[in-house]
Amino acid sequence: MQDQVESLRNEALAIVSAATDQSALEAARVRFLGKNGAVTALSEGMRHVPKEDRPAMGKLLNDLRSTVTTALEEAQSRILEQADTAALSELDLTLPGTARARGSLHPLTQLLDRAVQSFRRMGFAIADGPDIETEWHCFDALNTPADHPARNDQDTFYLPDGRLLRSHTSSVQIRVMENTPPPVRIIAPGSAYRRDEVDATHLAQFTQMEGLYVAEHVTLGDLKGTLEFFFRELFGSGTEIQFRPHFFPFTEPSYEIDIRAEALGGEWMELAGCGMVDPAVFEAVCKRRGDRVYDPGRVSGFAFGFGLERLAMMVSRIPDIRMLVENDLRFLKQF
Numbered sequence: 598m599q600d601q602v603e604s605l606r607n608e609a610l611a612i613v614s615a616a617t618d619q620s621a622l623e624a625a626r627v628r629f630l631g632k633n634g635a636v637t638a639l640s641e642g643m644r645h646v647p648k649e650d651r652p653a654m655g656k657l658l659n660d661l662r663s664t665v666t667t668a669l670e671e672a673q674s675r676i677l678e679q680a681d682t683a684a685l686s687e688l689d690l691t692l693p694g695t696a697r698a699r700g701s702l703h704p705l706t707q708l709l710d711r712a713v714q715s716f717r718r719m720g721f722a723i724a725d726g727p728d729i730e731t732e733w734h735c736f737d738a739l740n741t742p743a744d745h746p747a748r749n750d751q752d753t754f755y756l757p758d759g760r761l762l763r764s765h766t767s768s769v770q771i772r773v774m775e776n777t778p779p780p781v782r783i784i785a786p787g788s789a790y791r792r793d794e795v796d797a798t799h800l801a802q803f804t805q806m807e808g809l810y811v812a813e814h815v816t817l818g819d820l821k822g823t824l825e826f827f828f829r830e831l832f833g834s835g836t837e838i839q840f841r842p843h844f845f846p847f848t849e850p851s852y853e854i855d856i857r858a859e860a861l862g863g864e865w866m867e868l869a870g871c872g873m874v875d876p877a878v879f880e881a882v883c884k885r886r887g888d889r890v891y892d893p894g895r896v897s898g899f900a901f902g903f904g905l906e907r908l909a910m911m912v913s914r915i916p917d918i919r920m921l922v923e924n925d926l927r928f929l930k931q932f
């Protein structure tokens with residue numbers, strides 16, 4: 598029987614090492630180790646082996662089984678490796694790859710993202726409100742009654758029910774104060790609408806970003822510091838900023854902000870409006886809320902607002918505002 602084991606071992610090793618593919622290997626496994634395989638058959642012969650020889654024979658058979666198993670495993674990895682090498686030999690790694698078309702963000706979105714990040718670092722949260730507004734949120738609460746001349750500057754589109762397309766996102770500031778007690782520190786990016794003739798510098802729908810900070814002891818110094826930080830982050834530390842006295846119904850005092858920066862072509866540009874929240878605005882909010890948490894004797898605040906299209910035009914040197922809404926890929930692909 599010892600001889601049988603020996604010759605079976607030689608036969609198995611020869612067949613396994615000659616196998617060149619998976620199915621030959623599987624056939625060899627079945628032939629030697631399978632339920633009706635040769636090694637199994639030999640094990641059954643143990644019954645006729647004299648009792649005293651059984652341990653030695655058992656060991657021989659076990660050795661045979663593990664030798665064949667190991668040989669099968671080695672052959673398996675050899676065959677896989679050969680298959681890999683064969684597959685890769687077909688592959689020319691120097692061929693150019695398949696380029697994936699890559700989209701990019703709209704220049705306005707890029708600018709908005711930067712602006713939002715900057716204000717978020719200063720602790721401003723993003724606030725949202727409806728584009729279709731009530732006259733009260735858009736005008737009356739902002740100290741702009743129906744007969745106020747400032748309404749002409751912000752003439753907008755009215756719905757038959759008297760609601761309107763908001764002419765600025767200042768309405769969001771009112772909504773925030775209506776629903777949240779101070780302190781509040783928010784920015785409100787979003788669309789605003791005006792009845793402007795569309796031309797190279799005007800759109801009837803544009804994007805605005807307004808901000809509001811109300812708490813105890815908020816000062817003009819806070820307003821200046823916040824906006825200077827913001828514009829320097831956006832346009833570089835060398836940016837010059839000038840606060841020019843102006844009028845807005847909802848702030849007092851009010852300013853327009855002029856900026857001069859290399860990134861904007863080195864000219865003074867009028868970029869934003871801002872000011873300290875007018876006490877009349879706080880009073881309107883108090884009246885609507887039915888409490889005094891926005892009592893102008895207790896809290897103060899600043900507000901600001903600017904249009905993003907004009908900013909994007911200057912930052913990206915875009916000559917015509919309409920390019921920002923035409924969705925011409927030849928234009929957009931440049932960003």
Ligand code: PHE
Nearest residue numbers: 765767870871872900901902
């Ligand atoms: N709401 C003003 C506008 O649309 C901008 C502004 C906001 C001015 C807040 C002052 C304070 O023109």
